[in-house]
Amino acid sequence: MAEAAALAIEDVHAGYGGVPVLNGVSISARPGTITAVLGANGAGKTTLLRTISGLVRPRQGRILVDGANLARRHPEDIARAGVAHVPEGQGVITELTVEENLRLGALCRRGGSVRSAALSDAYQRFPLLAERKRRHAGLLSGGERQILVIARALMAAPRVLLLDEPSLGLAPRMVAQVMDLVRTLRDEVGLTVLLVEQNARSALAIADCGMVLNLGTVVAADDAAVLASDVALRRHYLGF
């Protein structure tokens, strides 16, 4: 490999109970890039992210973050190793306030000053959250919640960010904002992002690379621009 990958997935097999979902998936993501993970409903995109973050145990294969194999470790340890997973359907804790949600994101880091610095960074980057910090997260709009969960993921200072359909259910204007944010995080923070999206067009517009999953196998993987201009692929798998 020419350049060390920030995140490399090698021949991963995983599923639920005895039912296989991922059948030998491999990905290599260079540091500071966005990789769009595309594919129809039920293709295994969510399962892939859940396997990387340890919620699903792979039967076989390696998951390398900065060269260290994290396969079969506990989700807590994988998070502490620098992988932040923002799950499908967001996962704000609605009973907690905005600030409590944010603080929770930094609890895996040592030192009160590190944590409070992370909090003021978050408020600086997302003034909208600063204005609403005492409010219950359940009172936020869908778009605000999406901002909150991404901000919360950043509190841990991750190296790798796994985003599962961040545009789901958002108004078009919000979708554009979230995509802009993801791009900014790559450019300014240097995050390596795995971006799962139904909305293939928006995802490929900001991604560096992309891959298409179908029935748990990778059917295409290339530069984002190449995928976006592949008419057959678009018609078959991407729906635009």
Next chain:
Amino acid sequence: MQEFLEFTLGGIAVGMIYAAIALSLVLIWRGTRVLNYSQGGMAMFTTYVAWVVIRDTGSYWAGFAVALAAGLVLGALLEVTVVRPTMGKGPLNSVIVTIGLLILLEGVAGIIYGGQYRSFPPSFSIKGLKVGSVALGISASDLFTAAAVLAAALALFLVFEYTSVGLRLRATAFAPGVTRLLGVRIGRVLTLGWALAGLFGALAGVLVTPSTFLYPNSMDSIFVLGFTAAVIGGLDSPVGGVIGGVLLGVVLSYAGGYLGSNLVLVYGLAALALVLMIRPSGLFSSTASRRV
């Protein structure tokens, strides 16, 4: 009027004990969705520990402190050794496990300490207090009971609301999956929840046993009433648990006092049935009061 005052204050004092049991149940329910049927057994066991320490040292307060510490340790120990390995395998599983634990604890207590009734000393005098010539219906011991449970509940509230440990406890209760993904070691948080539950159970045991005697089943009926208090409070609201305990204590005190009978446990069960029929989710389980 005189009677009413006595029944009210006496009811509040007993209600604080139900509140302590309710809190111990709520702590575990919130974190794990397990109803800990062994809570009374744990409380009984730690009260025996206190009894031994008081017998051997002659110091009530040494026994009191050791019981609380024993509650913490017992709760943590049971979570790690028995509860965790059987978790996540269906709700019935945890019911059977905690009922099994109850039988085990009561059996072991019987083997170690025998089945006879033993008297257990109160914290302070149990002579009824008077203001002028008006009897209040409560003693210095009752006052200490109420103050101790209130102080412990307040401390719990402050920990929940204002510390990072409390934030971990709440987040784990509301959304364990999300919380794990944020790198919080929820196994340790659940152990801590059981330890705190053990502490509140031990507090209830030491405070109530002077009026029930100590024997392997001595906490059974108190557990049922504490459980009722927890259900009244909505099972996942600590504040609800305390209010439920006091409410139940006062209602049962009126019922026992005015209806003049020894059927307090039956009234308690009737209250439980009534709450379950009218508001199965408890009186305090709106989202607003569900926050700690």
